Amino acid sequence: MDLFLNPFDHFTIPFGFWAERTLDWFVGHSRATLLSAKVPVQRLLEFIRDSIEAVPPLAGILGMSIIGWLLAGWRLALTGAVCLTLIGLTGAWHDAMTTLSIVIAAVSICVVVGLPIGVLAARSDRFFRVLRPILDLMQTVPSFVYLVPVVMLFGIGDTPGVIVTCFFAITPLIRLTNLGIREVREDLVEAARAFGAGETRLLFGTQLPLARPTILAGLNQTVLLSLSMAVVASMISVAGLGRTVLEGIGRLDFGAATVGGLGIVLTAITVDRYVQALGAGKTRSRTGA
Helix, strand or coil: CHHHHCHHHCCCCCHHHHHHHHHHHHHHHHHHHHHHHHHHHHHHHHHHHHHHHCCCHHHHHHHHHHHHHHHHCHHHHHHHHHHHHHHHHCCCHHHHHHHHHHHHHHHHHHHHHHHHHHHHHHHCHHHHHHHHHHHHHHHHCCHHHHHHHHHHHHCCCHHHHHHHHHHHHCHHHHHHHHHHHHCCCHHHHHHHHHCCCCHHHHHHHHHHHHCHHHHHHHHHHHHHHHHHHHHHHHHHCCCCHHHHHHHHHHCCCHHHHHHHHHHHHHHHHHHHHHHHHHHHCCCCCCCCC
16 A cells, blocks of 8 residues: 555666766766867957956946947946946956856857747748757756756866856757747848848848847846856856855855856846847937936
C-alpha cells in the first residue's frame, strides 16, 4: 500500500546525476576550446573597461550630458548628469564604471549574436518553431542556475560574468527582433519586392528600419536584464556594484549594501533613459519640446 500511495519514495529518476555526468564529460572533452572562446570576450571586456576608466569622472559626466542633450533635449541631459553625479558623490564611481563596462560588453555580444538569430527566426517558421522552446526555457530558468555550468566551463571572474550575463539577457532581443520583422506590413514588403529589391536590400532597406522601435525595445530589455545580473554575477567573483552589495550583505554592512544598490538603480535609470531616447528615433530641440 505504501508503494502505491507514495511511489516517489521508492522510484525516482537520477536526473541530477545525469546532468552532472553530462557536464563533466563536456568539460573534459572541450576544455581547450572553451578557454580559447573565452579569450575574445576577455579582450573585448578589457578594451571597454580601459576605455571607460581612462575618462575622468567630470569629463564623463559632461560627455554623457552632451549626448543626452543631442538625443532628447535638456531633460535627458539633466537626468544623466544628476544620476552620474550622485553615483560619484556616494563613492561608487569606480564600481559603477566596472559594472557598466561588463554590461556594455555583454550587450555588444548579445547584439552581434541575437540580431542575426532574430532575423533568421523571422524569416524561417521552421527555425522559429525549434528556437521557441529554447527561448522559453532560457527565460524561465532562474538566474542563479546559470552560474553553475558557466563556472564549470569558464571558471570565475569578470569574463565568465560577461558570458553568464549574455545567456541570461539575450532572449528579449531575439524575441523582439523576430516580432518586429514579422509585424512589418506585408503590402510594404510586396511593394519593395515589386520595385526589384532583393532579400538583402529588403531586409536592410525596409524590414529592419520599420522594425527599429521594436528591436530597440528588445535592446532596452536586454540592457536592464544585464544590469539585474550585477548582484547575481558577483557570486562568481565579478567586480563592480554587485560585489559591493554582496559584501555588504555578507558583513551585515547596511551602508555598503545601500551604496551598491543605489549605484545599480542610478546606473539602470541612466542607461534606460538613453536607450529609450534612441528608440524615439528623433532628436529633440534644445528646449526639450
